[in-house]
Amino acid sequence: MSEPPGPTAGTVPALTVTGDVVTGLDAPWALARLPDGDTLVTDRDTGAISRFGPHTTGVVEVGRVPGSVHRGEGGLLGLALSPAFDRDGLLYVYTTTDSDNRILRMHYSPDGGLGPAEVVLSGIPSGSNHNGGRIAFGPDGMLYAGTGESGDKPLAQDPSSLGGKILRMTPDGTPAPGNPRADSVVYTLGHRNVQGLAWDSAGRLWASEFGQDTWDEINLIVPGANYGWPVVEGQAGDPRFVDPKAQWPTSEASPSGIAISGDVIYMAALRGERLWQIPIRGIEVGTPVAWFEGRYGRLRTVLALPDNVLWVLTNNTDGRGSPQSGDDRVLAVRPS
Numbered sequence: 547m548s549e550p551p552g553p554t555a556g557t558v559p560a561l562t563v564t565g566d567v568v569t570g571l572d573a574p575w576a577l578a579r580l581p582d583g584d585t586l587v588t589d590r591d592t593g594a595i596s597r598f599g600p601h602t603t604g605v606v607e608v609g610r611v612p613g614s615v616h617r618g619e620g621g622l623l624g625l626a627l628s629p630a631f632d633r634d635g636l637l638y639v640y641t642t643t644d645s646d647n648r649i650l651r652m653h654y655s656p657d658g659g660l661g662p663a664e665v666v667l668s669g670i671p672s673g674s675n676h677n678g679g680r681i682a683f684g685p686d687g688m689l690y691a692g693t694g695e696s697g698d699k700p701l702a703q704d705p706s707s708l709g710g711k712i713l714r715m716t717p718d719g720t721p722a723p724g725n726p727r728a729d730s731v732v733y734t735l736g737h738r739n740v741q742g743l744a745w746d747s748a749g750r751l752w753a754s755e756f757g758q759d760t761w762d763e764i765n766l767i768v769p770g771a772n773y774g775w776p777v778v779e780g781q782a783g784d785p786r787f788v789d790p791k792a793q794w795p796t797s798e799a800s801p802s803g804i805a806i807s808g809d810v811i812y813m814a815a816l817r818g819e820r821l822w823q824i825p826i827r828g829i830e831v832g833t834p835v836a837w838f839e840g841r842y843g844r845l846r847t848v849l850a851l852p853d854n855v856l857w858v859l860t861n862n863t864d865g866r867g868s869p870q871s872g873d874d875r876v877l878a879v880r881p882s
Contacts, residue, residue, distance in 0.1 A: 559881030609660030623679030671709035692740030726770035742804030763790035803847035
């Protein structure tokens with residue numbers, strides 16, 4: 547499978563899909579590359595974590611996250627490896643339970659699968675939608691999580707709630723040193739539903755966010771800042787809030803995962819069914835360019851690999867898409 551060249555913007559590279567990395571995934575949500583070159587993928591609906599790659603034949607389930615419950619957009623969502631994974635073998639997940647969303651960690655080994663689950667952080671509001679779910683370790687070694695307000699809009703402006711926030715914590719789940727409040731894991735507030743987190747070469751954090759009916763957003767994250775939801779949506783010019791660096795009509799985006807490669811943000815769009823390419827220009831962004839519009843359906847996650855290779859995860863088997871033969875799949879994308 548190959549993709550003809552598409553539009554370019556200045557020096558931003560053109561993109562080509564070179565083929566499928568893996569096919570036949572069910573309701574996948576997140577990817578994590580293991581040190582040995584294999585990859586783990588979460589199944590939102592069943593709570594399973596599976597493995598594929600050069601050391602595995604096909605897609606093999608390695609275990610299920612205890613207590614994971616699929617409800618609407620909730621279920622087994624984000625996935626991250628400990629920064630010390632080579633030594634501790636710890637795997638972190640963000641999952642929905644009967645009572646909340648929470649972050650768990652488990653020991654993983656290729657032979658033994660998943661060990662017992664330990665709660666890192668609980669009490670994140672959950673609902674049938676707006677569960678957030680992306681987790682990632684930053685360059686500072688701290689764990690970040692994007693959450694949603696679970697459909698209860700005022701939670702996003704409530705500093706005592708974990709809903710509608712970006713959270714920053716130690717690997718053990720305690721408030722990270724240097725947080726806006728020493729006793730809180732809340733890093734920023736005023737978010738509707740954050741599902742993409744990535745850092746540029748200068749160590750700046752960028753996040754994607756679902757809007758409601760008008761504007762989806764890409765934001766540059768400033769510690770302690772308020773991003774406005776539900777008072778404002780998109781670029782409002784209100785000095786109380788931080789405006790997004792770029793925005794899109796919800797029909798063109800509905801963004802989930804992002805990755806940064808070569809100081810370009812790559813943003814997977816669900817409803818928009820395209821990959822957005824957004825060049826970073828210091829603390830601003832250049833003109834976004836859309837790729838593969840409507841060709842592969844809903845796109846959930848982007849993973850940046852060495853040599854500017856991207857893996858893009860489709861999401862057509864989650865009940866909202868129109869699966870093609872072989873869905874869901876991971877697409878290999880290269881600059882051309």
